[in-house]
Amino acid sequence: MSRTVTIEPVTRIEGHAKITIELDDAGKVADSRFHVTEFRGFEKFCIGRSFWEMPGITARVCGICPVSHLLASSKAGDAILGVRTPATAVALRRLMNHGQLVQSHALSFFLLSGPDLVLGMDADPAQRNMVGLIAANPDLVRRGVRLRAFGQQLIRSLGDRSIHPSWAVPGGVRKSLSDEQRSDTLKQLPEMYATVEIALDLMKDVLDKYRDELDAYGDFPSLFMGLVSADGGLEHYDGKLRVIDSDGKILENGANPENYQELIGEAEQNWSYLKFPYYKPLGPEAGMYRVGPLARLNVCDFAGTPKADRELRQFRHYGGHGKPVSGSFYYHYARLIEILFSLERIEEILADEILIDHHIRSQAGVNQNIGIGVSEAPRGTLFHHYKVDDNGILEDVNLIIATGQNNLAMNRTVRQLAERFLSGDKLDQGLLNRLEHGIRVYDPCLSCSTHAAGQLPLQVQLRSAKGELLDQA
């Protein structure tokens, strides 16, 4: 008798979702799905509004990475103005973007996935959360909270608030950084570096501890996509798109982000509000690609800062022979390396004379009717595409969100975990939590990805071939 397993809702992820697994007559996994159950409709309801409002409105797509939307939207606005954005404004935007990478990655590592990594996949679910982690390792949690707070504080220093700052605008930014804010931020850096070092040590213990099951958390060949700088380095604000295959061969190099529609197609399924983007030249099956920290570290030639580059060299060993690192569990490790990189970049930018210039915003009207803005959000490449009339009123809006681009890979990961750990028709806690952790490694942000569509806590149901509910959690 075949049956279906459903996990609902998936918890400790940033959104609303469920997982279903169908078993065949022999009790083997026949199909598995990761459903996103939230729909919001930004792409439609923004039509008719002014592009000047879009940074403020689209920041509300996501409370975790509002800065990514703020920047992608402002950059789309820059393109509509068609003027050069002052270099000081660009440096300040990069600074805020790094603040956000730090806070978002710290949230994922310490508060959302930390309980699984430190307490164990089989820990009591009543304890397997931030509170349980405080009891087990208060120093680690305090450090994680302070690291996240450092990133949020940097955003607040620039934009007056940490969430939904109205700061970046088409043409530049509204405010610079004061000397006090600059020196306050610099003073905190040593503690933050120390925290990342501790987390990196912990990460290596975790990789060792989970050695025997690591390859079940989404280890499969796929493409990877991300921005790289002009010289091939790790990049989060600007640059060109690069796509590599599972052997590390470069399929696209130096692609202009404005041509994203030639690279990315979007499939749909009637069981999820989240679309399924794929690499167009290879089609929906072979075109599965991953984005985000793991992808960015795989596609870049180097990081470009000393500490992050040293760590990146160790990271590459997990791929081997010039191949990309293929296991999604390594997203955790990649996140820590990116925090390190962002801290180093923050230090560099704060020391840069360029911040002193008072030109931070270029004023202009509508000079182009199409604007495409791109940025690397914590979870991957983000595109905002606007079409406006000559008064700047939006006629068309398309958003391609980072988490959506990992949708195919998240579905594949759920299947891989189910095939490895599911036995019989009972859902035990260890299995359920592993399935959920398979989603957490991607740190999906479902409020974001369902911008146009839906929400994700996870739900699991086990159903027979006839559709009867056998078990659920």
Next chain:
Amino acid sequence: MSEQPKKIRLATAWLGGCSGCHMSFLDLDELLIELVEKVDIVYGPLVDCKEFPQDVDICLVEGAVTNVENLELARSIRNNSKLVISFGDCAVTGNVTSMRNRIPVKDLLTAVYHEAQAPIGAESLKFLPALLKKALPLHQAIKVDIYLPGCPPAPERIATAITALLDKQPVNLPPEMRTFG
């Protein structure tokens, strides 16, 4: 463990919104670590509880009521919580989440999805919650006891409200803490 006075049972819920209010809650930073010593967080995006528990003392609800699942959860929250707080502008007014309200649901979905496999129609509703015709502020779905506005409410507001409640005092926010946006 020895007998201790019963800890306050605090829940947080996330309906149709961006999670920014929850992020602002996390911006309590180290205060948060002190808070979890005083209260039990029994439900919310940070803990692994799948069903809304019974006997909750305080529930902070972020987001507007935008689909049938939100509506069910809102009712369950009301039935099981002593105090329900509309947490942030989407819960208080509908805010950005309700910007879709002027557009019929079918038009919204067909504008976003174009393929034959689009998640529209009866088949999809086996897997996905149906959208309500309009995204509603929380008080149009259930009775609300306290309103905490802001997009998101600043951490200072959240701290002020929660501190008062833990001291069993009414929540009297000063005027500057009662703003939207």
